[in-house]
Amino acid sequence: MLSDTKIKSLKPAEKIYRVLDSMGLCIEVRPNGRKYWRYRYQWEKKSTTLGLGEYPNVLLAEARKKRDDAKTLILSGVNPLSEKKSKENTEKITTFKSIAQEYRDEHLKNKSERYINQFNTSMQKDVYKVIGDKDIRTVTSADILLILKNTTKRVKRQKNYGTGESTALQNKQFIGAVIRYAIMTLRTEYDPTQAVTGVIKRPPIEHARPLTKEEKKQVRTNLENYNGTETVRNAGMILLYAMLRTIEIRRLLWEWVDFQEKTITFPKNAMKKNRIHILPMSSQVYEVLQRQHKISNNREFVFPAVYKSVGMLSASTLNRMLEYVGLNNVSAHDFRATASTSLYEKGYEEAWVERQLAHAESNKTKASYDHSKHLQQRRKMMQDWADIVDGWRDL
Template identity: 55%
Template sequence: MLTDAKVRTLKPQEKSYRLLDAERLYIEVRPTGKKIWRFKFTLHGKEGTISFGEYPAVTLVQARKLKDEAKAKLAAGLNPSEEKKKERQEKQLAVKNTFKEIAQEFVLEKMKYKSSDYVERFNTSMQKDIYKEIGGLPITEVTSAHILKIMKNTIQRVQSQPNHGTGEAAANLNRRFIGLVMRYAIVTLRTDNDPTYALRGAIESPEVEHARPLEKHEKAVLREKINSYGGTTTVRNAILTMLYSMLRTVEIRRMEWAFVDFEDKIIKFPKASRRNKQERTMKKNRTHVVPISTQLYELLQQQKTITFDQRYVFASPYKRDCMLSRTTLNKMLTYIGLSEVTAHDFRATASTELNGLGYKSDWIETQLAHADDNKTRASYNHAKYLNDRIKMMQDWANIIDSWKE
């Protein structure tokens, strides 16, 4: 039998040679000086060998232990060399099947037709909160405990930032994003369990504060503050366009110059299309036509001198060909002293006032791009009541301007 001292003093020769330890375990000394542990075995009448690694990284004691493990496999009718290959392949597969690898694959395969804004939110959540906890884990090892920890850490992160809320909504969004990846992994046979399911309702989001119409004094302050706003012209114009058009924040941000028709005085938001590689532009995926009032026409002409060489009408002042960030418009309202007002309140204000003035609710609901219960009919109704809405939107622009008087 070999000893560690003897193995340590073995010298290379012109040709490789072998020294037996016991039970067909031997060390092979190569001309390069490498010393490799090998075990020779017989299974089903056929001989084979398996390498246990290089000395001294693998000691004599470790080599003997690996030999005993190989013998146990032989006793069970298993080929230790084939089993070693399987284990190596499983380890390689585990590296490829980490949560991060599958999440990145999910983005490429399943989010190619999502809006760039939505993909950005997904990737930001992954980078800020999720990868640091489970990115390197094999997806089969991700548990509900990991995800709950991510959710709690997300709440702490959000609460540590001023004016970012209490964090429950962000935590639940992270849970939903993780769930998308887990269910994709189930479909692609990388795991068989979605641990996010058990966490539904684990963290309750605060009650949603629905949009409300502005008070009379808020209208006057808003109109005055917009005119005297000291920030960028693009942000000021974006807020004012939201008032004039009754569009949502996301629709203002996604508005492209290609949608604006100065000749016909309309803004036409197209429906998302895979064929034409058109991203979603509306909250509800449908075509939507917005009449351009005289005030909005003049505003867009002014904005044209600022961003007409870019894709978006209200492009980010700091990143070329990028949208305004999701929080910019609400932050502007806080900046001008209207922290109790949200951009969505503009739509509630328009709906309340126009209904009160006797405009038909169908015109108002169409202008707000609210969902039609009949999806087939809705897909053809994007220009519905257009002549009536042209007059209504001009009246509405005049009303807005009267707030400053």
């Protein structure tokens, strides 16, 4: 059997040699003088060698314990070498970024494309910069707090994107989900996001409001005289006429537009409520889209990016357009609020208005089949609304 004194006295030779300790444990001496522990055992009638570490990082007593642990695994029907490789692979995949990507691929595959994009954007813009390369076991509450503060600062620098609290809280939610996944898969033990709960407060909701008489005249007149690109002006006109959200206008594809039927059919994955939405075209919407069709030059998006060869019109471009026409304090939601108020005043049924706004239906099963309900009535309603908008020029 070996002793520490004997191990220290072992000198290197021209070739590797091994000196036995006991029960399959030996020490391997290499020509460069380095010494490694090896454990030889039988697995499925084959001789197998398991490395147990380098001497003196692993001393004799610890090497014997590792040998005994390996023997226990063998008696329980587990190959120590396979167990070691599995453990090493698990330990390699412990950076926050690697686990976040694993979580996304495993747990978000049934989520909408929009949700997955939100997760990816959160990680790329705010999270990975701080903790992406950190071992997830070393991520602290201070790291999370730094991410939240950086997020609010970033969003505040972007005009018309709010004060950042909502984005910061969403980042916290995503980080917490990744860490809890790591806890479930035994790669960390605690969730540091819990300690910063309540540090960032969600801002009060600013409810949409109808436009004033002055704002109505201003937007209709100034937008008609807008001297920016025609694509942006046309997108702005659709914003007025169609009661759509800005994201729905920006992601609008030509394949959804049916000029013959004079309808636009948004698929489920394009809508906030994840269900089909049909927009009957008013004559004004039809004319705007006809003009835009000539401009877009066979590109995929109805309103493509102005200065890029691919992609949709950016949200910031539409925001700058509203600033240009003098509506710094008006949002796209305010146009939708104005439309619903006007149409209710004209006596249109609530169900028609809410359906055209693509609001939630309490009966989700019913809603999934009712996207074309009252289409003719809604077509007249949308024409009335477009005529009301055009009438703002004379206010």
